[in-house]
Amino acid sequence: MQIQVNLLPGGKKKAKSAASKSLNLGAAFSGLGDKIKDPWLLGAAAAVVVSVSTVGLLFVTQQASATEVERRLDKAVRDSTRLTNVLEARRKVTAERDSVMRQVQIIRTIDDNRYVWAHLLDEISTALPQYTWLVSVEQTSKPTLPPGAEPAAPVAAKGSAAARADAKAANTPAGKSAAAKAAAAPQDSIVIHQPVAFRVIGQTVDMQALTQFMKDLEASPFVKNVMLMKSEIVVVDTKDITQFSIEAEYEVAPKELLTTEALVVPVR
Numbered sequence: 001m002q003i004q005v006n007l008l009p010g011g012k013k014k015a016k017s018a019a020s021k022s023l024n025l026g027a028a029f030s031g032l033g034d035k036i037k038d039p040w041l042l043g044a045a046a047a048v049v050v051s052v053s054t055v056g057l058l059f060v061t062q063q064a065s066a067t068e069v070e071r072r073l074d075k076a077v078r079d080s081t082r083l084t085n086v087l088e089a090r091r092k093v094t095a096e097r098d099s100v101m102r103q104v105q106i107i108r109t110i111d112d113n114r115y116v117w118a119h120l121l122d123e124i125s126t127a128l129p130q131y132t133w134l135v136s137v138e139q140t141s142k143p144t145l146p147p148g149a150e151p152a153a154p155v156a157a158k159g160s161a162a163a164r165a166d167a168k169a170a171n172t173p174a175g176k177s178a179a180a181k182a183a184a185a186p187q188d189s190i191v192i193h194q195p196v197a198f199r200v201i202g203q204t205v206d207m208q209a210l211t212q213f214m215k216d217l218e219a220s221p222f223v224k225n226v227m228l229m230k231s232e233i234v235v236v237d238t239k240d241i242t243q244f245s246i247e248a249e250y251e252v253a254p255k256e257l258l259t260t261e262a263l264v265v266p267v268r
Contacts, residue, residue, distance in 0.1 A: 116196055116250055119222045124200060127216030132204040140247065141197040196250035199229075203236070203243045210244055217246070221253040 124137065204210050210231070218226045230245040 224251040
């Protein structure tokens with residue numbers, strides 16, 4: 001027979017307290033198990049877990065989308081800045097090109113129109129038959145304007161019938177197309193060959209000479225649309241003669257019929 005002596009005071013109490021704690025934890029877990037068996041509590045817990053997961057997933061997705069949008073925005077801003085500089089340079093080059101083309105057109109207009117009346121008077125003199133003389137040669141069309149000084153088109157008064165008609169025509173597909181073409185075309189165009197019409201008044205003693213004069217004028221490469229406007233008998237120095245009035249227009253002759261020579265100016 002063995003006898004055990006407990007030399008540590010309070011040892012039995014500690015063992016009893018440990019045993020009681022283990023019993024309390026077991027009871028708590030058994031109570032929690034009983035509560036977890038409740039379906040409403042399980043559904044609520046699952047809903048909380050799903051909500052938290054969904055919010056986290058949406059947060060991550062939105063962050064990625066925001067990052068991508070910021071990257072694309074920065075790229076668009078850089079491209080816009082670069083294209084703005086390119087468009088500005090293109091606008092300057094286009095303005096310089098238009099200015100040079102305008103100057104070339106002005107020079108060409110002056111060069112092409114400086115011999116108009118020289119050609120006309122030479123052709124009239126060459127076609128003039130015998131026993132026929134001229135009284136006057138005058139221009140009937142509007143005076144030739146300086147290059148680049150074409151008058152602007154008249155603008156209808158606001159609220160007038162013409163203005164309303166212009167607005168109605170501008171809203172049609174044809175009007176919009178014409179407006180687009182006008183916007184695309186140069187705003188400061190120059191008419192190189194302006195129309196020139198003239199009248200020749202003369203006298204003759206032979207009607208056949210008048211007919212031949214008109215035929216020769218029409219055959220000229222510089223004259224077109226020859227028409228007899230008036231013919232009447234007048235008395236000059238007690239003699240009956242025929243006075244006539246002819247109207248015609250200047251025509252640009254083909255370049256192959258024109259001969260040009262270089263102007264040589266001696267330098268002293």
